[in-house]
Amino acid sequence: MQFPPARPYSRLTIILLYGALGGLLIAALQLIEYRWLVLEHSIQIYGGLVAALFAAFGIWLGRRVTGTRERVVVQEVLVPAPSDFTRDERKVAALGLTPRELEILELIASGLSNKEIGERVHVSENTVKTHSSRVFAKLGAQRRTQAVQLGKELRLIP
Amino acid sequence: MQFPPARPYSRLTIILLYGALGGLLIAALQLIEYRWLVLEHSIQIYGGLVAALFAAFGIWLGRRVTGTRERVVVQEVLVPAPSDFTRDERKVAALGLTPRELEILELIASGLSNKEIGERVHVSENTVKTHSSRVFAKLGAQRRTQAVQLGKELRLIP
DNA sequence: GCGGAAATCATCCTTTCGGGTGACGCGCGC
DNA sequence: GCGCGCGTCACCCGAAAGGATGATTTCCGC
Numbered sequence: 001m002q003f004p005p006a007r008p009y010s011r012l013t014i015i016l017l018y019g020a021l022g023g024l025l026i027a028a029l030q031l032i033e034y035r036w037l038v039l040e041h042s043i044q045i046y047g048g049l050v051a052a053l054f055a056a057f058g059i060w061l062g063r064r065v066t067g068t069r070e071r072v073v074v075q076e077v078l079v080p081a082p083s084d085f086t087r088d089e090r091k092v093a094a095l096g097l098t099p100r101e102l103e104i105l106e107l108i109a110s111g112l113s114n115k116e117i118g119e120r121v122h123v124s125e126n127t128v129k130t131h132s133s134r135v136f137a138k139l140g141a142q143r144r145t146q147a148v149q150l151g152k153e154l155r156l157i158p
Numbered sequence: 159m160q161f162p163p164a165r166p167y168s169r170l171t172i173i174l175l176y177g178a179l180g181g182l183l184i185a186a187l188q189l190i191e192y193r194w195l196v197l198e199h200s201i202q203i204y205g206g207l208v209a210a211l212f213a214a215f216g217i218w219l220g221r222r223v224t225g226t227r228e229r230v231v232v233q234e235v236l237v238p239a240p241s242d243f244t245r246d247e248r249k250v251a252a253l254g255l256t257p258r259e260l261e262i263l264e265l266i267a268s269g270l271s272n273k274e275i276g277e278r279v280h281v282s283e284n285t286v287k288t289h290s291s292r293v294f295a296k297l298g299a300q301r302r303t304q305a306v307q308l309g310k311e312l313r314l315i316p
Numbered sequence: 317g318c319g320g321a322a323a324t325c326a327t328c329c330t331t332t333c334g335g336g337t338g339a340c341g342c343g344c345g346c
Numbered sequence: 347g348c349g350c351g352c353g354t355c356a357c358c359c360g361a362a363a364g365g366a367t368g369a370t371t372t373c374c375g376c
Contacts, residue, residue, distance in 0.1 A: 098352065111304030113332070127354050133334065143362080144303055144333075146269030256322060271362070285324050291364065301332085302363075317376105324371075332363065340354075346347105 085158040092156060095138045104131040106157045109148040246313040253296045255314065262289040264315045267306040 092102065107117045114132065118125040132144065139154075141147035151157040250260065265275045272290065276283040290302065297312075299305035309315040 100353065108303060109307065111299070111301060111307040113301060115332090123353085124355055126356055129334075130354075130356095133336090136334075141269070142334080143269060143271060145266060145306060148303060148306065149267065149269040258323065273362085281323085282325055284326055287364075288324075288326095291366090294364075300364080319374105319376090321374085322372085324369095326367100326369080328366085330363100330365080332361100334359100334361075336358085337356100339356085342351105342353085344350085344352105346349090 085155070087157075088155040091154050095154075095156075097135065097138055097156065101131050101135045101138070102156065104128060105135050105147060105151050108132060108135075108144045109151060109157050243313070243316040245315075249312050250314060253312075253314075255293065255296055259289050259293045259296070260314060262286060263293050263305060263309050266290060266293075266302045267309060267315050 087102075097105075103121065104117060107120060112120065114128040115125045117128045121128075132147075136142065136144075136147050139147050139150045141150055148157075245260075255263075261279065262275060265278060270278065272286040273283045276286045279286075290305075294300065294302075294305050297305050297308045299308055306315075
């Protein structure tokens with residue numbers, strides 16, 4: 001699962017908190033002066049303190065409100081699977097290819113002629129031609145090389 | 159042309175500027191008090207002013223300094239590892255296949271007829287037949303499907 | 317410049333392929 | 347039983363592919 005970047009406090013809450021902290025700080029500084037920091041240049045000292053503290057606070061607030069930008073880097077990882085062939089049975093069914101037709105297509109892809117295929121599977125060359133014609137029609141191919149190319153693209157044959 | 163994200167001032171410059179501005183502000187506030195702001199709660203007033211000003215400055219500084227902050231999210235996407243084909247030039251040389259012949263073999267593998275190949279590469283069908291015949295002879299193939307199969311096995315074509 | 321590799325084109329001929337059509341048998345489900 | 351999908355086989359015809367041979371041009375290296 002994916003979570004969005006966390007932003008636990010709303011901007012309004014932060015601003016209110018900021019105001020309260022500012023008031024407390026001013027009061028504390030005043031208290032400090034009245035109690036034991038009655039120096040000649042105390043105004044510069046706690047002026048600088050206020051400046052530094054609120055600048056730091058502002059930096060923190062600025063970072064927080066700004067939020068983190070995300071840059072999505074798409075990294076292509078090569079799946080090490082060129083060898084494992086699994087037939088796309090959905091496409092086979094969608095095209096209406098029969099097992100015999102797939103078998104003939106595979107033998108065509110292996111570079112055999114119709115006659116050789118016929119001898120291989122013990123049917124006549126004419127039968128092979130019928131099968132191949134049906135395969136071509138179902139694949140929309142005009143040539144056996146085209147049928148082979150389509151068959152490989154569609155993951156019908158290895 | 160591509161320009162990198164602008165960051166016109168160095169961080170050190172900003173900090174020095176910040177210090178100078180702080181000193182000037184303190185001096186200005188002191189001047190103001192001595193001149194015409196001799197009020198009872200002037201300490202709260204300009205304390206708040208310093209706080210607000212430096213908080214705003216801090217916010218601006220924080221955003222500016224950390225503006226380029228970004229989190230790089232690596233999103234891995236699976237790619238079917240297709241483009242890792244490198245032609246086996248040693249086999250090409252061993253078989254004596256010319257660049258043109260390889261080109262024709264690739265086009266044959268893509269399922270085109272001789273006529274279509276001729277139109278594609280702007281030569282006559284007869285020329286394509288000559289090239290393909292030489293390819294078949296060099297590969298020992300009797301059919302184009304066989305030549306394609308051999309070409310893929312020998313890593314001559316993708 | 318000359319020889320050779322490469323690319324181009326052509327012609328003739330044979331083989332293979334592809335499209336179309338028709339037919340037969342077998343198994344399976346309604 | 348009847349229809350239907352599937353596998354099988356045959357015939358015809360045109361298109362594509364393949365084999366053999368010859369020729370020309372261009373370019374590159376010796």
